[in-house]
Amino acid sequence: MHENEQVAQVPVLIVGLDRNDPQFVYQMTELANLAEANGMQVVDQLTQKLERPVASTYFGKGKVEELKDAVAYHQVNMVVANDELSPSQIRNLETMTGATIMDRTALILDIFASRAQTRMAKLQVNMAQLQYQLPRLRTSLNIRLDQQTGGGGGGFTSRGAGETKLETNRRTIEHQIAMIKKEIVEIQSDEQIRRAHRTKQAIKNVALVGYTNAGKSTIMNQLVQRFGENESKTVFQADMLFATLETAVRKINLPDNQSFLLSDTVGFVSKLPHNLVAAFRATLAEAANADLLLQIVDYSDEHYPDMMATTAQTLKEIGVTDMPMITIYNKADLRPDTSYPDRDGDTLIVSAQDTASIDLLVDVVKQHVFDDLSEATVLIPFNQGEIVSDLNEQASILATEYTENGTQLRVSLTPLQVKRYAEFIVD
Numbered sequence: 558m559h560e561n562e563q564v565a566q567v568p569v570l571i572v573g574l575d576r577n578d579p580q581f582v583y584q585m586t587e588l589a590n591l592a593e594a595n596g597m598q599v600v601d602q603l604t605q606k607l608e609r610p611v612a613s614t615y616f617g618k619g620k621v622e623e624l625k626d627a628v629a630y631h632q633v634n635m636v637v638a639n640d641e642l643s644p645s646q647i648r649n650l651e652t653m654t655g656a657t658i659m660d661r662t663a664l665i666l667d668i669f670a671s672r673a674q675t676r677m678a679k680l681q682v683n684m685a686q687l688q689y690q691l692p693r694l695r696t697s698l699n700i701r702l703d704q705q706t707g708g709g710g711g712g713f714t715s716r717g718a719g720e721t722k723l724e725t726n727r728r729t730i731e732h733q734i735a736m737i738k739k740e741i742v743e744i745q746s747d748e749q750i751r752r753a754h755r756t757k758q759a760i761k762n763v764a765l766v767g768y769t770n771a772g773k774s775t776i777m778n779q780l781v782q783r784f785g786e787n788e789s790k791t792v793f794q795a796d797m798l799f800a801t802l803e804t805a806v807r808k809i810n811l812p813d814n815q816s817f818l819l820s821d822t823v824g825f826v827s828k829l830p831h832n833l834v835a836a837f838r839a840t841l842a843e844a845a846n847a848d849l850l851l852q853i854v855d856y857s858d859e860h861y862p863d864m865m866a867t868t869a870q871t872l873k874e875i876g877v878t879d880m881p882m883i884t885i886y887n888k889a890d891l892r893p894d895t896s897y898p899d900r901d902g903d904t905l906i907v908s909a910q911d912t913a914s915i916d917l918l919v920d921v922v923k924q925h926v927f928d929d930l931s932e933a934t935v936l937i938p939f940n941q942g943e944i945v946s947d948l949n950e951q952a953s954i955l956a957t958e959y960t961e962n963g964t965q966l967r968v969s970l971t972p973l974q975v976k977r978y979a980e981f982i983v984d
């Protein structure tokens with residue numbers, strides 16, 4: 558599936574608890590995909606039906622034995638768990654199986670860390686990583702102490718030194734988190750200024766959302782290439798999980814002088830770690846501030862209903878509810894017997910590679926975004942030139958004519974603009 562990621566493959570076992578969640582089977586598939594995206598190769602999986610994890614060891618006693626045998630049989634050094642584990646669960650399982658235990662959260666954080674490109678994305682991921690490490694410090698410290706003392710573990714003296722070091726480590730990490738927060742706030746305030754500016758411009762915001770690898774960036778690029786201000790301002794698109802980690806905003810100018818801003822954001826996955834959601838909340842605010850959401854769905858993946866459920870859940874988590882949304886079933890070209898483009902109300906079936914699909918998509922977006930616009934003719938006296946420039950920036954100008962009484966514009970206005978410029982409207 559991810560043939561473009563040719564990292565040396567580390568063999569791993571994946572494990573999970575089946576708590577009668579209808580999404581469980583899918584989550585294990587997803588976990589295997591995530592592992593693969595992180596340069597691992599899944600050689601086997603072990604699952605156990607349990608209401609809730611065993612506090613000390615996650616799995617029940619017998620299953621831990623089975624896991625130990627599987628680790629030896631497959632000769633793997635790493636086991637990846639489908640849930641976020643407590644520090645003691647990790648420690649105990651490591652002791653009992655002899656393998657390194659990585660939980661789902663650490664795995665996702667690892668992938669995000671390897672994908673992060675911009676300063677902001679790096680800071681956000683780094684903060685989530687440090688927050689994940691903080692309660693787990695003792696574990697990593699123990700490992701380091703064991704290494705220093707030749708694996709024997711310490712007597713009283715080294716433990717005492719360890720406690721002090723633990724405190725120092727904790728303080729260092731807390732300090733790092735504080736510094737990162739500060740820098741994030743600085744970058745964000747710049748972004749907020751930009752966003753506020755856009756809102757003032759009364760230009761509509763449309764945001765692409767959906768499961769990772771659904772085709773959001775590809776659709777963005779199709780629109781940028783055809784209607785963007787600068788067709789080379791495309792974004793990174795690739796067949797991999799979490800190709801996009803930062804929001805990109807592009808202005809789309811449709812032929813009849815109607816423009817909107819389109820934003821592309823980080824893709825979703827189930828059980829996205831809370832630290833990460835929190836760290837990316839500002840990035841995801843782009844979606845929260847939109848006038849319209851375009852949910853992109855990979856229609857060629859048999860698990861697409863689960864992916865849609867995950868998207869709905871994540872949107873709820875970041876506080877995006879009751880937002881007008883168009884659902885776009887993408888990659889229809891990969892499905893046999895599916896005709897596209899096709900439309901049923903606010904639901905589309907498309908292929909991002911197909912021009913007619915993009916045309917249909919643009920039509921539907923237009924209907925949503927510009928349906929409350931009305932055309933008017935305004936006459937602006939020459940001594941009020943600033944209003945002409947305001948309109949040029951904020952509204953779609955359909956025609957301009959210079960008469961002896963001033964500049965006469967044919968414009969497309971929002972209801973608010975109709976009110977604001979009422980005194981200049983002549984027709």
Ligand SMILES: Nc1nc2c(ncn2[C@@H]2O[C@H](COP(=O)(O)OP(=O)(O)OP(=O)(O)O)[C@@H](O)[C@H]2O)c(=O)[nH]1
Binds near residue numbers: 772795802824825
């Ligand atoms: N065949 C086919 N491939 C598509 C289509 N749309 C996107 N793809 C491919 O799907 C892969 C993922 O596309 P992206 O646009 O990067 O997906 P994304 O939703 O932005 O993913 P993230 O940024 O990881 O959340 C790329 O290899 C695209 O070329 C489509 O309609 N048909």
Ligand SMILES: [Mg+2]
Binds near residue numbers: 773774775793794822
């Ligand atoms: Mg993307």
